[in-house]
Amino acid sequence: MLDLVKLSGQIPGLTQHLHQESKASQERLRRALQVFGRLQQEPQVWQSRHVDWGSHLSFTCASPAEPLENSRPKIEPLKGRHTVVATDGSQIVPNHHEIAYCSLINVGRVVLHYGTQQWPLLDSLPVLLYPSVELQQNSGLDAEEVLALRRAQAEVEELAQLALSVPRRRTTLALVDGSLIPWGLEPLSGQEQRLWLNPLLAALERLRAARIPLVGYISVSRSSETVNYLRLGLCPFLSCECYRYCNSDQAPPCQTFAPLPDRVFWGSLLQPGERSPIWRSGAKVLNPFGEHHIHCCYLNVSEGSVGEAEIARLEFPAWVAADEELLKRALAGVLSQVQKGFGYPVALAEAHHLAVVRGGDRQRFFALIEQELIRAGLRNVAVSPKEAQKRGGIA
Structure with missing residues (x-):
């Protein structure tokens, strides 16, 4: 039982800490904006350093996939006849103390049709896992980590199947909650990664062939991939070889504005309905993705003023980023979903409610x-x- 009386005496310390952190964050943001101004004036300096030394960095660094200009046309919500498909998942982790050592993946499935009289699909698909091979695979990952990978795999595969069931002539958008980057595969060898990546890449290829844009929606993202690109211009050495010059026990000289999340940085620049430039993720786990390599941008999905904004990180494959029509459909569809959901995509919210496994x-x-x-x-x-x-x- 939580003793609230004893806890209440500790709250003022937290309040003071948050107040100090707010001031420090504003100072970090000011320094980052100064560096960004230099980057816009001399983009070739940063570009050459990234090309020459991007593989020698000790941090994950995205790279611009389009010019870093300030102004872009305001995105308008998607209108007319269209269909939005979304999935989300939850799980019951295996427990040796339970009646049986098994686990459950539950995928919430949503298909919403707009401008038609067609009924929506709102259901969930449970999958029971129990053989030890299903939970281990001799990969060095524990059962809970394997389960998380299986859940992400099931979400994307089910999403592709639902999206492809929509009539081809219908404008369709596929949404998934969370990142499209399989970060959980990083500890695995290349051969072990392939066992997980092949089904994922096959699902992405099916969506690409059908010209159905896929978007991973991340609210309150903690990523600093794009801000990390600014650090390349602050490296005082001739070569940006982090492991050679920088001592892991001390903060590197390029880290003058860390930690600063991307969403805070872009939130200071984007008006409602505006997006950041598109960036190519630098995650090493994406090396085998080819034309499905994950790109991202940040979108101000709020209807209020800057400072109160929700800055969402949107992730999509390279073939969406390269196709102006698909990209426009994806961004407009996301903004429309957020407005319908009063701050969060309604299709993803419904998929979450259908997927969640309560007590x-x-x-x-x-x-x-x-x-x-x-x-x-x-x-x-x-x-x-x-x-x-x-x-x-x-x-």
């Missing part, structure tokens, strides 16, 4: 398993003594 669902899940185990004649069907005591307590 009662979890209890019913294991109760159903218990019934089947008893019916099958298995004995000693019960949770561990530790789990039983945690559920009952002594008070």
Whole structure:
């Protein structure tokens, strides 16, 4: 039980810390904007350093995929007949103290049709995983990490299947909650990564062939990929070889405005409905992606003034970034969804509600398993003594 009386005495310290951090953040932003001004005047300096030394950096650094100009046309919400497809997932992680060592992936599926009288699709698809090979794969990842990868894989594969079921003549947008970059694959070798990437890349190829733009929507992103590009102009050495010149125990000289998230930086520059330039992600795990290499931009999806804005990170494959029509459809569709959802894409919000596994669902899940185990004649069907005591307590 949480003792709120004892906790309340610690809150003023948090308030003071947040106040100090707000001032420090404003100073970091001021320095970053100064460097950005220099970058716009001498883009070739940063570009040459990134080409020559991008593979020698100790941090993930995106690179501009289009000119870094200040002004871009304001994006208008998508109108007319169109369909938005979205998926989101949740899971029950395996637990040795439960009745059975198994896990569950639940994918929420949403298909919303606009400008038609067609009924929407609102449902979820549960998948039960139980063989040890399903949860380990000898990859060095623990069961929970493997489960997260399987969930992300299921989300994209199901999204592609739903999107391709929409009539080809219909304007369609595919949305997924979260990043399209499979960060969880970074600890794996190239061969092990391929086992996970092949199904993902196959789904992306199906969407590309059907000309259906895919967007990963990230709210309150913590990424600093684009801000890290500014650091290339602050390196005092002839070559940007981080591992050679910079001591890991000290802050490098290029890190004068870190930590500064991209969303804070672009939030100071973007008006409602405006987007940042498009950037090519520098994540090494994307090296095998080819024409599906993930690009991103930041979009001010708010209707209020700058300073109160929600700056969303939008991720999409290279073939969306390179196609003006698909990119326009993707950005306009996202903005329309955010407005319909009063601040967050309505299709993704519905997919989340359909996917989430609540406490009662979890209890019913294991109760159903218990019934089947008893019916099958298995004995000693019960949770561990530790789990039983945690559920009952002594008070």
